[in-house]
Amino acid sequence: xxxxxxxxxxxxxxxxxxxxxxxxxxxxxxxxxxxxxxxxxxxxxxxxxxxxxxxxxxxxxxxxxxxxxxxxxxxxxxxxxxxxxxxxxxxxxxxxxxxxxxxxxxxxxxxxxxxxxxxxxxxxxxxxxxxxxxxxxxxxxxxxxxxxxxxxxxxxxxxxxxxxxxxxxxxxxxxxxxxxxxxxxxxxxxxxxxxxxxxxxxxxxxxxxxxxxxxxxxxxxxxxxxxxxxxxxxxxxxxxxxxxxxxxxxxxxxx
Numbered sequence: 001x002x003x004x005x006x007x008x009x010x011x012x013x014x015x016x017x018x019x020x021x022x023x024x025x026x027x028x029x030x031x032x033x034x035x036x037x038x039x040x041x042x043x044x045x046x047x048x049x050x051x052x053x054x055x056x057x058x059x060x061x062x063x064x065x066x067x068x069x070x071x072x073x074x075x076x077x078x079x080x081x082x083x084x085x086x087x088x089x090x091x092x093x094x095x096x097x098x099x100x101x102x103x104x105x106x107x108x109x110x111x112x113x114x115x116x117x118x119x120x121x122x123x124x125x126x127x128x129x130x131x132x133x134x135x136x137x138x139x140x141x142x143x144x145x146x147x148x149x150x151x152x153x154x155x156x157x158x159x160x161x162x163x164x165x166x167x168x169x170x171x172x173x174x175x176x177x178x179x180x181x182x183x184x185x186x187x188x189x190x191x192x193x194x195x196x197x198x199x200x201x202x203x204x205x206x207x208x209x210x211x212x213x214x215x216x217x218x219x220x221x222x223x224x225x226x227x228x229x230x231x232x233x234x235x236x237x238x239x240x241x242x243x244x245x246x247x248x249x250x251x252x253x254x255x
Contacts, residue, residue: 004027009060013076014038020074020177053180057077063077070224076177079175093124093199093203095196098128098129099239100133107255109137111254112133122138124148125150125217126147126158126174127158135147144171145168146175148195152180152182201226209239227252228251229254230243230251
């Protein structure tokens with residue numbers, strides 16, 4: 001691995017036609033990237049902007065080992081809040097549908113409460129539904145939570161959770177792969193899902209249909225050999241069929 005300054009990694013990412021995979025190859029010594037003047041100027045602007053917003057930049061060499069070891073490793077993380085939580089060995093992901101049933105809402109609270117009472121750091125994605133319940137329940141019990149965003153930190157998505165995001169910076173941290181000012185793209189959501197799984201020791205699926213984005217997180221958990229748990233319900237239906245499909249494999253019932 002080649003030691004590369006954060007400013008240089010940023011400049012690579014600001015270079016037209018260069019993405020995370022190409023930069024990762026450069027960091028791992030498999031290729032090189034020439035950074036033009038405009039990219040270096042843009043990188044300086046981004047670093048100044050982060051400093052103004054209170055956002056820390058964590059470079060590749062500083063990433064938690066669990067993130068560096070995956071093939072799809074990030075090359076930089078932008079973090080606001082208690083960044084030391086990223087290095088905790090107690091991170092557990094709580095994920096699920098944006099439209100949970102009443103029973104699903106209850107289970108999201110129950111699972112989160114159990115984990116917080118065990119001293120776990122709750123990882124989720126700030127989405128509506130289960131993610132929001134997990135973050136709020138954690139903060140309500142004075143626990144620590146990490147929100148991994150599908151957007152830059154200065155453009156919280158969904159916007160309705162901007163207030164929650166601000167609260168999280170005091171009892172946890174916001175994490176993004178995306179530099180300030182970037183517009184949210186559809187594929188950002190799947191990329192967010194991989195980080196939730198990679199950072200966590202275990203993933204708890206509260207409620208998911210077969211086509212919900214939560215299945216991406218669950219599949220990444222399986223790929224990364226994480227413990228996978230699923231809730232079961234009083235009746236099986238379309239909104240929780242993903243849970244039962246996962247339980248046919250390596251997932252276990254919880255609670």
